[in-house]
Amino acid sequence: MTTTTATETHAGPAEHHELGFIRTYIFSTDHKMIARQFLFSALMFLLLGGLLAVMIRWQLGFPGRPLPAFVRWIFPDTMAPGGIILPEFYNSLVTMHATFMVFFALMPLMAGVFGNLLIPLQIGAEDMAFPRINMISFWIMPVAGFIMLASFFVEGGAAGAGWTSYAPLSASGEWTGVYMGQILWLISLIVLGFSSILGAVNYVSTVINMRAPGMTWFRIPLATWSLFVTAWLLLLAIPILTGGLILLLFDQTIGTAFFRTEGSGEPLLWQHIFWFFGHPEVYILILPAMGFTSEVIACRSRKPIFGYHSMVYAMVAIGFLGWVVWGHHMFQSGMNPLLGMTFVVTTVVIAVPSAIKTFNWMGTLWRGNIHMDTPLLHAVAFVALFIIGGLSGIFMASAPVDIYIHDTYFIVAHLHYVLVGGSLFGIFAGIVFWYPKMFGRMMNEGLGKVHFFLSFLFYNMAFFPMHNLGVQGMMRRIYDPNQYEFLQGLQPLNTFISYSVFLFAATQIIFAFNFLWSLRNGKVAGNNPWKSSTLLWQTPSPPPHGNFPEMPIVYRGPYEYSHPDHEEDFWPQNAPPATSEAGGQFAPAPNPEPVPGD
Amino acid sequence: MDRKPMPGMMVYNLKLGMWVFLLSEVMFFTSLIGSYVILRYAHPEHWTDPGVILNVNLTAGNTFLLICSSVTMVKAFAAIQQGDLKGLQRWLLATILIGATFVGVQVYEYIALMGEGFVPMLDSYHAVGRGNPHEGPSLGGPLYGATFYAMTGFHGAHVTIGVLCLIFVYVRALNGAYTAEHLEGVEVIGLYWHFVDLVWILLFTIVYLI
Amino acid sequence: MEDQEHAHPRYYLIWFILAALTLAEVVYAFLDLPKVVLAVGLILMAVWKAVLVAMYYMHLRYEPARLWIMAISPLPFAAILVLFVITEFGFLR
Numbered sequence: 001m002t003t004t005t006a007t008e009t010h011a012g013p014a015e016h017h018e019l020g021f022i023r024t025y026i027f028s029t030d031h032k033m034i035a036r037q038f039l040f041s042a043l044m045f046l047l048l049g050g051l052l053a054v055m056i057r058w059q060l061g062f063p064g065r066p067l068p069a070f071v072r073w074i075f076p077d078t079m080a081p082g083g084i085i086l087p088e089f090y091n092s093l094v095t096m097h098a099t100f101m102v103f104f105a106l107m108p109l110m111a112g113v114f115g116n117l118l119i120p121l122q123i124g125a126e127d128m129a130f131p132r133i134n135m136i137s138f139w140i141m142p143v144a145g146f147i148m149l150a151s152f153f154v155e156g157g158a159a160g161a162g163w164t165s166y167a168p169l170s171a172s173g174e175w176t177g178v179y180m181g182q183i184l185w186l187i188s189l190i191v192l193g194f195s196s197i198l199g200a201v202n203y204v205s206t207v208i209n210m211r212a213p214g215m216t217w218f219r220i221p222l223a224t225w226s227l228f229v230t231a232w233l234l235l236l237a238i239p240i241l242t243g244g245l246i247l248l249l250f251d252q253t254i255g256t257a258f259f260r261t262e263g264s265g266e267p268l269l270w271q272h273i274f275w276f277f278g279h280p281e282v283y284i285l286i287l288p289a290m291g292f293t294s295e296v297i298a299c300r301s302r303k304p305i306f307g308y309h310s311m312v313y314a315m316v317a318i319g320f321l322g323w324v325v326w327g328h329h330m331f332q333s334g335m336n337p338l339l340g341m342t343f344v345v346t347t348v349v350i351a352v353p354s355a356i357k358t359f360n361w362m363g364t365l366w367r368g369n370i371h372m373d374t375p376l377l378h379a380v381a382f383v384a385l386f387i388i389g390g391l392s393g394i395f396m397a398s399a400p401v402d403i404y405i406h407d408t409y410f411i412v413a414h415l416h417y418v419l420v421g422g423s424l425f426g427i428f429a430g431i432v433f434w435y436p437k438m439f440g441r442m443m444n445e446g447l448g449k450v451h452f453f454l455s456f457l458f459y460n461m462a463f464f465p466m467h468n469l470g471v472q473g474m475m476r477r478i479y480d481p482n483q484y485e486f487l488q489g490l491q492p493l494n495t496f497i498s499y500s501v502f503l504f505a506a507t508q509i510i511f512a513f514n515f516l517w518s519l520r521n522g523k524v525a526g527n528n529p530w531k532s533s534t535l536l537w538q539t540p541s542p543p544p545h546g547n548f549p550e551m552p553i554v555y556r557g558p559y560e561y562s563h564p565d566h567e568e569d570f571w572p573q574n575a576p577p578a579t580s581e582a583g584g585q586f587a588p589a590p591n592p593e594p595v596p597g598d
Numbered sequence: 599m600d601r602k603p604m605p606g607m608m609v610y611n612l613k614l615g616m617w618v619f620l621l622s623e624v625m626f627f628t629s630l631i632g633s634y635v636i637l638r639y640a641h642p643e644h645w646t647d648p649g650v651i652l653n654v655n656l657t658a659g660n661t662f663l664l665i666c667s668s669v670t671m672v673k674a675f676a677a678i679q680q681g682d683l684k685g686l687q688r689w690l691l692a693t694i695l696i697g698a699t700f701v702g703v704q705v706y707e708y709i710a711l712m713g714e715g716f717v718p719m720l721d722s723y724h725a726v727g728r729g730n731p732h733e734g735p736s737l738g739g740p741l742y743g744a745t746f747y748a749m750t751g752f753h754g755a756h757v758t759i760g761v762l763c764l765i766f767v768y769v770r771a772l773n774g775a776y777t778a779e780h781l782e783g784v785e786v787i788g789l790y791w792h793f794v795d796l797v798w799i800l801l802f803t804i805v806y807l808i
Numbered sequence: 809m810e811d812q813e814h815a816h817p818r819y820y821l822i823w824f825i826l827a828a829l830t831l832a833e834v835v836y837a838f839l840d841l842p843k844v845v846l847a848v849g850l851i852l853m854a855v856w857k858a859v860l861v862a863m864y865y866m867h868l869r870y871e872p873a874r875l876w877i878m879a880i881s882p883l884p885f886a887a888i889l890v891l892f893v894i895t896e897f898g899f900l901r
Contacts, residue, residue: 240629
């Protein structure tokens with residue numbers, strides 16, 4: 001079990017004793033099956049998060065109007081009497097929408113699905129370093145999810161203090177009317193933290209110790225690099241959150257006053273602890289999408305990634321700098337202004353590595369032999385929408401500007417541009433691109449394009465106007481903006497946004513149909529339908545247990561597309577070098593372990 | 599024809615994994631201990647001088663015990679490095695017993711402290727200090743109690759988990775699962791145990807002596 | 809695993825130093841010195857003990873350098889959290 005060296009892998013299923021249904025599909029230790037488990041669970045939670053958003057937009061688009069009859073019956077009088085959403089329930093909606101999206105949809109999709117699927121295959125390993133811990137890491141997630149779902153059904157309903165759960169609002173049920181729900185929210189996230197930490201241990205250990213011979217650090221594909229940096233952020237940030245959640249839980253249950261104002265508690269301390277986690281968290285949510293985008297853009301432009309080394313350094317820089325910017329979430333908290341100034345500087349600096357990456361993506365596309373298929377469309381959309389989200393970020397990085405736009409819809413616009421425009425489109429790119437490897441079949445290209453164009457259109461219709469709403473003063477998390485005279489004129493825009501959101505949500509049905517239909521009816525993929533050069537595509541689709549018949553040897557970098565010395569427009573990392581002089585920078589890297597000549 | 603992966607960290611996977619995990623534990627204790635440092639800096643009036651409420655001598659002895667258990671642990675590992683299975687078993691048992699004693703002393707301490715009114719809750723905090731009558735004035739403030747129990751309580755929980763894991767390793771050792779070539783399980787539980795000791799070394803100082 | 813023939817006596821020597829430092833800390837804590845001097849001295853002693861445990865009992869001294877470099881990597885972030893937030897409360901008081 002605890003071997004020091006990896007020997008030849010087992011070839012194919014024939015050499016393994018047959019595992020039963022439970023060990024194959026339920027309690028699997030195979031990273032590819034675990035990735036699938038994460039995928040199905042996360043997509044369900046994405047659906048739930050989306051439905052909660054639809055309800056939020058129902059209230060904002062048609063304030064006080066009862067929900068349509070066909071859903072009205074679902075909600076008891078404590079939530080929506082006569083179908084009219086109560087303000088308290090609205091608070092729960094905004095809280096739980098964000099909570100499910102961030103913790104149960106995006107994080108499992110980024111790290112759980114793609115971390116598991118990509119890392120071993122891209123580095124030439126047979127599985128993760130700790131397969132059983134990997135399995136445990138998955139199963140913790142549904143347990144935590146169940147606890148979070150249960151919170152809807154307890155007296156007082158689900159947590160209603162925002163996904164940021166600021167004290168003292170969250171420390172006592174007096175003001176939200178939520179008691180048990182808030183406690184369950186805390187317990188659920190404390191439990192979920194273990195899933196992230198165990199997963200991170202696995203990813204870090206695997207990337208460090210299980211790379212195939214010749215796979216030096218600067219030959220690792222950018223998707224794996226992004227997941228490696230993300231894993232470090234998870235490893236170090238999640239425990240901080242866990243500590244804070246525990247202290248808040250004590251405040252709520254046993255009557256301590258860490259963050260409550262009575263007895264010299266410090267609400268501001270909660271904010272610092274939360275955002276010290278919270279900022280690395282948002283990089284956890286975007287870095288993998290950046291990695292996927294790099295993979296897709298390089299492959300579909302048939303060009304090496306522009307500036308591979310700077311891409312790596314940029315991601316590492318983002319990983320480091322992400323720890324010293326958290327105060328920009330707190331400019332209006334009453335914090336020390338000098339401390340605030342420090343955060344302004346660091347926040348502006350962190351835009352630089354992201355900008356470098358953006359220019360590099362554009363440099364990769366430039367003069368490429370571009371195949372404009374669905375993954376590339378999503379990847380390019382990622383770049384464009386991430387730019388918009390990043391630019392709005394520059395505004396709020398300035399504390400004086402933030403005085404005006406903090407906690408308005410300008411912030412809501414920004415965060416949705418980076419999390420949906422960025423992360424979600426990046427995830428779509430990743431799912432369509434790697435679906436063939438996971439399931440052995442291609443998704444339908446026509447449906448994929450329709451889904452992309454409609455999503456892109458409705459998404460921007462929904463979220464771009466929010467910049468406007470914010471600058472005009474509409475605040476976040478507000479149940480009824482019409483209670484303020486100066487906001488009443490914004491109602492038409494809010495209604496327009498709501499319709500756009502409904503259309504965006506409906507468009508996802510196309511994706512869901514494509515996904516499910518293609519499982520059985522998609523075109524059979526073969527090993528390498530995209531003609532990519534990474535190791536992952538040099539195996540069958542889906543790969544057998546053990547991934548590779550024997551550990552591959554790596555001779556070159558991950559993006560050798562359209563190489564002048566090579567006939568085909570891609571050159572797999574493990575294809576042996578040509579016998580003629582293709583040396584120079586393309587020679588195999590010196591490997592300290594001597595490899596027996598083949 | 600053995601293909602080997604890149605050297606990486608140049609230690610075996612399980613050891614690397616345990617070290618990586620311990621880094622997450624560093625951050626966990628950072629949030630608890632950091633909160634304590636920040637709250638104490640903000641509200642120093644909640645704290646008393648050392649020894650007024652907490653029993654420094656008893657806990658100093660307990661600290662010494664835990665350090666002893668680190669020695670027995672490392673002796674256990676040294677034993678199996680030489681292939682001495684019996685030695686491994688004996689030293690592991692010693693570590694378990696000392697570890698359990700540490701937890702026991704802490705539990706005893708908690709009971710005594712709460713009896714004197716030193717509790718984590720805001721409303722019922724009325725710490726009279728060691729050797730003082732129950733009707734005496736309240737010393738310090740509730741943040742002292744809350745941070746004390748949070749930090750030492752979670753450390754104690756980690757020790758308890760460590761003891762349980764040690765028992766698991768001990769049972770495997772009784773069944774002869776470890777040899778001089780196959781001792782990774784012992785080494786990594788040792789790392790965890792030493793880490794728990796290390797955290798206590800820091801905690802004892804800042805909670806009891808400062 | 810590395811074997812150090814000199815390892816055995818080392819373990820007991822370290823134990824002795826740790827015990828002595830513990831005793832020293834307890835004595836030091838009750839001396840009549842300014843608070844800051846007490847705090848700094850105690851922390852230095854505690855850190856010294858912690859480093860001994862890490863280097864000799866956790867064998868970092870004998871592991872590849874990259875391992876201890878990785879091991880100390882979270883410390884700067886931990887320090888940043890505490891130091892930055894302390895300035896917060898320095899301001900508010």
